[in-house]
Amino acid sequence: MMTFTFTDWSLVFLHFLGVSLMAVGGAVTVIPEMHRYMVNQTRWMTEDQFLTSIAIAQSAPGPNILVIAMFGWHIGVNSVAIGYQQYLWGILGMCVAMMGVMLPSSLLTYATSRWVQANQEKSYVVAFKQGLAPIVVGAILATSWIITATNNQFERDWPLWLCTAVTVLLIWKTKAHILILLLLGAILGGLGLI
Amino acid sequence: MKQFPKSKSELFWSFTWLALQGFGGVLPVAQRELVDKKHWYTQEEFIEDWAVAQVLPGPNVVNLAIIFGSRYFGWAGAIAGIAGMLAFPMLVLIVLAFFYHELSGYPVVAGALRGMGAVAAGLIAGASLKMASALKNHPLGYGQASLIGVACFLAVAIVRVPLIYVLLSLGVLSIYLTYRKIKA
Numbered sequence: 454m455m456t457f458t459f460t461d462w463s464l465v466f467l468h469f470l471g472v473s474l475m476a477v478g479g480a481v482t483v484i485p486e487m488h489r490y491m492v493n494q495t496r497w498m499t500e501d502q503f504l505t506s507i508a509i510a511q512s513a514p515g516p517n518i519l520v521i522a523m524f525g526w527h528i529g530v531n532s533v534a535i536g537y538q539q540y541l542w543g544i545l546g547m548c549v550a551m552m553g554v555m556l557p558s559s560l561l562t563y564a565t566s567r568w569v570q571a572n573q574e575k576s577y578v579v580a581f582k583q584g585l586a587p588i589v590v591g592a593i594l595a596t597s598w599i600i601t602a603t604n605n606q607f608e609r610d611w612p613l614w615l616c617t618a619v620t621v622l623l624i625w626k627t628k629a630h631i632l633i634l635l636l637l638g639a640i641l642g643g644l645g646l647i
Numbered sequence: 648m649k650q651f652p653k654s655k656s657e658l659f660w661s662f663t664w665l666a667l668q669g670f671g672g673v674l675p676v677a678q679r680e681l682v683d684k685k686h687w688y689t690q691e692e693f694i695e696d697w698a699v700a701q702v703l704p705g706p707n708v709v710n711l712a713i714i715f716g717s718r719y720f721g722w723a724g725a726i727a728g729i730a731g732m733l734a735f736p737m738l739v740l741i742v743l744a745f746f747y748h749e750l751s752g753y754p755v756v757a758g759a760l761r762g763m764g765a766v767a768a769g770l771i772a773g774a775s776l777k778m779a780s781a782l783k784n785h786p787l788g789y790g791q792a793s794l795i796g797v798a799c800f801l802a803v804a805i806v807r808v809p810l811i812y813v814l815l816s817l818g819v820l821s822i823y824l825t826y827r828k829i830k831a
Contacts, residue, residue: 476704508751509743512760515666515736516673518706522737526744543744547737555729558705559713563725565703566714576829583785583829584822585698586691587792588814590779591799592701593674597772598804600671600764613765620769624675625776631679634766635670642762643755 457532457542462549465497465528469521469553476558480518491524502527518554525550612647650686655720655727661685662712662731667739671767673708673732675774682777687715690781697778702814708732786828787821795821 468490476483484507491497498506506523513519529546530539572578601617604610616638623629641647652658665680666673674697681687688696700710712728720727750756785792799817802808 474704480706505747509740509747511671512763513736513740513743514668514670515739516669516706516708516732518709519733519736519740522733522740523744526740544741547741551733551737555705555709555733558703559709559725559729562700562703562705562710562713563717563722566699566717566725569699569714570718577826580822580826580829582695582698584825585702585814585818586694586785587782587787587794587796588799588818588821589694589698589701590775590782591796592803592810592813593775593778594772594796594800595803596672597768597775598800600768600771602804604765613761616762616765617769617772620766621772621776624679624770624773628683631676631770632668634770635668635763638762638764638766639759640762642765643759645754645758647762647765 456534461532464495465525465546466549466553469525469550470557472521473554473557476554480520480554484520487524491528498524498527498531502531521550521554522547616641616647648686649689652687652719655716655723658716658720658724659727659731662716662728663735666708666732666736669708669736670763672771675767675770677708677711678774678777681715690778691784694778694781702818786825791824 468487472480472483472487475486488503492500492503503524506527507520510517510520510523525546525548526543527546528550529542529544532542532546533539569578569582597617601614604613620634620638623634624631638647652661661680665676668676678693682690682693696711696714697707700707700714703710709729709732712732713725716724716726716728718724779793779796782792782796783789787795795817799813802813802817803810
């Protein structure tokens with residue numbers, strides 16, 4: 454696609470540094486801006502690679518932020534022309550992108566958490582943490598709802614909803630193992646039952 | 648009985664193991680492993696740290712790993728937490744990146760991912776319901792705290808208000824009410 458210089462890699466790093474600070478509420482909120490910049494403007498990757506990155510990250514275990522690692526991978530793969538070298542640069546791209554996106558937010562979180570721990574007896578710190586507790590419960594439940602609501606055709610999707618509802622009960626009221634539940638979901642889905 | 652991590656390597660491997668089980672969200676696994684199994688957190692402590700992790704920029708579970716790791720082992724613990732959350736999942740990604748185009752053609756794979764997605768949504772809801780039990784000891788009382796939680800759910804899930812605005816309005820109100828209660 455193109456040969457990357459040190460300057461290009463610096464731009465990649467800077468781009469993800471910026472993403473880190475814009476992404477309050479998760480990487481999802483910055484996806485449209487990243488698409489505009491990386492696919493349309495700089496052409497670091499194709500449309501297909503952009504969508505594949507999201508799909509792979511969603512099917513893999515680990516924090517959702519790993520979609521950034523997949524973007525870095527594709528930038529690296531495109532940065533050189535020949536065979537096996539692409540994969541080495543892919544791994545480098547992964548590391549550059551993740552360093553960029555993790556550095557600012559991690560430093561901020563580290564500094565904040567040290568401060569919070571030093572002042573944990575103060576009533577405003579206690580009020581801050583405990584005051585947000587109900588919000589946290591509501592927000593997490595809402596996340597689950599929003600994911601489920603994307604499958605919005607009742608005739609087609611009711612088995613999915615049933616599967617979600619049964620999972621809620623099992624995880625809430627029993628000690629069922631999470632990996633077993635995921636495996637059962639994969640089997641039911643793979644067989645086309647849900 | 649509350650426990651604590653004995654070393655940075657125990658911290659690293661614990662976070663690695665929970666990240667690798669986190670398909671479609673690491674929160675349910677973190678709740679299960681750190682609260683229910685390892686007893687490194689009580690339900691109340693977990694939800695309080697999660698609140699801090701949530702309002703800061705950056706991925707919530709990684710922020711939680713930083714907060715938890717730094718509490719026991721300072722900056723080295725924070726790094727052990729981040730590395731645990733990201734290192735092995737990144738290796739898995741590299742493997743997936745190699746095989747994705749071959750695998751994604753099979754309808755079985757697409758179906759399996761669809762099924763896992765449905766389970767993942769249930770895991771997240773289940774985790775929040777378990778965390779809700781911590782509200783029983785809330786300064787505002789179970790009733791009022793639950794009411795705020797339900798209001799937040801309705802605003803984000805049904806009205807689709809971005810979370811940041813809910814934090815700035817309902818969140819600030821909730822913090823203020825809690826502060827008054829603690830001071831009283």
